Amino acid sequence: MLELFAREVKEGLSQSPKRLSSKWFYDSIGDSLFIRIMNLPEYxxxxxxxxxxxxxxxxxxxxxxxxxxxxxxxxxxxxxxxxxxxxxxxxxxxxxxxxxxxxxxxxxxxxxxxxxxxxxxxxxxxxxxxxxxxxxxxxxxxxxxxxxxxxxxxxxxxxxxxxxxxxxxxxxxxxxxxxxxxxxxxDESVILPAYNDSEGVTAEFNLNLLDRINRELGGDFDRKHFKHTPQYDKESGVAYSYITSMIEQDVKIDALGQTYHFVEGEKVFTEVSRKxxxxxxxxxxxxxxxxxxxxxxxxxxxxxxxxxxxx
Ligand SMILES: C[S@@+](CC[C@H](N)C(=O)[O-])C[C@H]1O[C@@H](n2cnc3c(N)ncnc32)[C@H](O)[C@@H]1O
CATH class of the missing domain: 3.40.50.150 (Vaccinia Virus protein VP39)
Structure with a gap:
């Protein structure tokens, strides 16, 4: 599984726009965060x-x-x-x-x-x-x-x-x-809060993916320079989750032998939730x-x- 994780992170961060698959949200920390999400009033x-x-x-x-x-x-x-x-x-x-x-x-x-x-x-x-x-x-x-x-x-x-x-x-x-x-x-007023709760648990769930890359692949993502930024597109009925780089920065991932450049405001696509x-x-x-x-x-x-x- 670690090999597949490494391969997919490498592929995803080499694309433009960058992407990371939502299936990697679920390590043991992600699983517990998702249980908290399920109990949130907004979800x-x-x-x-x-x-x-x-x-x-x-x-x-x-x-x-x-x-x-x-x-x-x-x-x-x-x-x-x-x-x-x-x-x-x-x-x-x-x-x-x-x-x-x-x-x-x-x-x-x-x-x-x-x-x-x-x-x-x-x-x-x-x-x-x-x-x-x-x-x-x-x-x-x-x-x-x-x-x-x-x-x-x-x-x-x-x-x-x-x-x-x-x-x-x-x-x-x-x-x-x-x-x-x-x-x-x-209505968007019901959908969007499900992906952007007031306690910030969904943000934590998304950003745990960066921590997981740090833990398992030797990355040096600095969480405080990234933000969870969901959107809902009414026309298509699709909610999108992104992790946005708040500054221009480089992130090194040892296991991949690569450094990735992020410009300020660059979005990494993580999840789609179709309605x-x-x-x-x-x-x-x-x-x-x-x-x-x-x-x-x-x-x-x-x-x-x-x-x-x-x-
Ligand atoms: C949003 S949770 C929903 C869990 C459950 N189906 C429910 O309704 O409460 C998604 C679950 O699917 C698993 N999952 C996500 N992508 C997967 C994949 N590609 N293959 C197998 N399981 C996957 C995750 O580990 C997680 O437990």
């Missing part, structure tokens, strides 16, 4: 999807889970799995294996421990890895249910999201089901063999869990 995404999982568990079950027989429940980018616990609790008398997948080994370890303690009857087999890498390993011979929650799909722009769902549908068998959690287009409406959702499932079977909303209609069946 409506988790609360909205949590409400769906807590209050509409049985609707999810009837649209997503086969009435009888064994199956595998995969979760891509599971994080702390707190919302999934509602579903797991409702499924505890069924015979299945819960297979969470995450790039963060820390998340997988914690989640496995939590399920073993709280729901000991459930078999868990976590896997550390990148979505694309582990997709090929999803074949188990049993029907598959795949969870891709938290609007993680929105961290890919439409073309990549469509490509991703094409690959995902290609490893699914006819009848397998996918739950795709998406954040819906709404969806019906049309945008249809655009990313186009040309896949996934048929929409249900859409489940929270009471404010901020978030949607869309359920698809492989045809």
């Amino acid at each position: 409506y995404l988790t609360k909205s999807e949590e409400e769906i999982f807590a209050k509409k568990t049985y609707q999810i079950l009837s649209s997503l889970v086969p009435d009888s027989g064994e199956f595998d429940l995969f979760e891509l980018g599971a994080g702390d799995g707190s919302k999934t616990m509602h579903l797991l609790t409702a499924l505890k008398t069924r015979k299945f294996t819960y297979r969470p997948i995450d790039i963060s080994s820390n998340s997988i370890d914690n989640l496995q421990k939590r399920v073993a303690e709280e729901l000991p009857s459930i078999e868990v087999e976590g896997m550390q890895g990148e979505y694309f890498e582990v997709l090929a390993k999803l074949t188990t011979g049993r029907p598959k249910i795949i969870l891709f929650m938290g609007s993680n799909i929105g961290n890919m722009l439409d073309e990549r999201a469509n490509e991703f769902l094409l690959k995902l549908s290609a490893v699914m068998e006819v009848g397998d089901r996918l739950l795709l959690g998406v954040d819906l287009i709404k 969806y409406d019906e049309k945008a959702l249809a655009a990313i499932t186009n040309h896949t063999s996934l048929k929409l079977v249900d859409r489940i909303f929270d009471s404010k209609e901020y978030f949607c869990d869309a359920i698809y069946e492989k045809e």
